[in-house]
């Protein structure tokens with residue numbers, strides 16, 4: 091009887107300890123890595139390049155529950171981490187402007203966002219959890235054939251791009267019609283990029299496109315063709331080039347951060363599960379915000395990993 095009591099007490103103490111450990115906020119680690127997630131189709135059924143609306147919703151719930159908060163790609167590029175203290179920024183990206191990413195439903199003259207399209211799922215989730223933040227970047231194809239041309243509702247394509255920008259989402263270049271940039275010479279590469287931008291800017295003229303997601307992750311023969319230049323009277327300049335794979339991205343404050351080679355994690359079941367588990371185990375590798383966009387809080391032992399050219403307006407704090 092006494093033994094049983096001791097066992098029960100031990101179990102209670104273990105449970106209490108476990109719950110305290112789980113509730114402990116993570117210490118800031120702003121040299122940890124960040125996940126830039128890459129979605130393609132959001133539709134049914136689940137396939138290699140398709141996430142169902144249900145699974146996308148579950149991804150958001152899992153990310154939220156595990157302490158991730160949405161951060162925009164542009165903010166990350168600027169080294170402006172704004173998520174609350176103790177949470178981890180995560181960047182959402184959507185490639186190829188397929189219809190399930192952003193669909194309008196029309197009935198009785200009323201247009202509304204399809205709650206099962208990615209934008210609908212995301213907006214509903216944010217409405218329920220406003221502290222998740224609101225951010226995602228859409229790498230759209232303005233000149234692709236159906237169904238990948240600007241979400242495949244021609245009558246609404248301009249409205250959708252304007253709505254995304256007004257709502258705080260970001261647009262990125264993915265070339266005019268998904269050209270494999272490794273296959274072409276300079277003139278075609280530059281024309282694909284410049285026209286992609288110009289066709290987006292027909293709908294959102296003042297919008298500056300800062301990032302290019304490389305179709306198939308393939309670089310042109312000369313990276314400079316993708317970074318900046320002009321074609322047909324249209325000038326472009328990118329702060330970032332995004333790949334289609336490569337794992338978690340270095341912290342924007344780390345020497346390893348290279349915005350011209352930003353790796354991404356494909357948001358499919360296996361990859362997501364792998365990286366979520368990875369960052370549960372490897373806390374030292376996980377970016378955790380200090381809650382103050384003006385300071386960079388790092389473990390003292392990792393100072394050597396800081397980039398040499400930390401922006402002047404940011405102060406480094408060791409913990």
Ligand SMILES: [Zn+2]
Pocket residue numbers: 185186264268305306
């Ligand atoms: Zn693509």
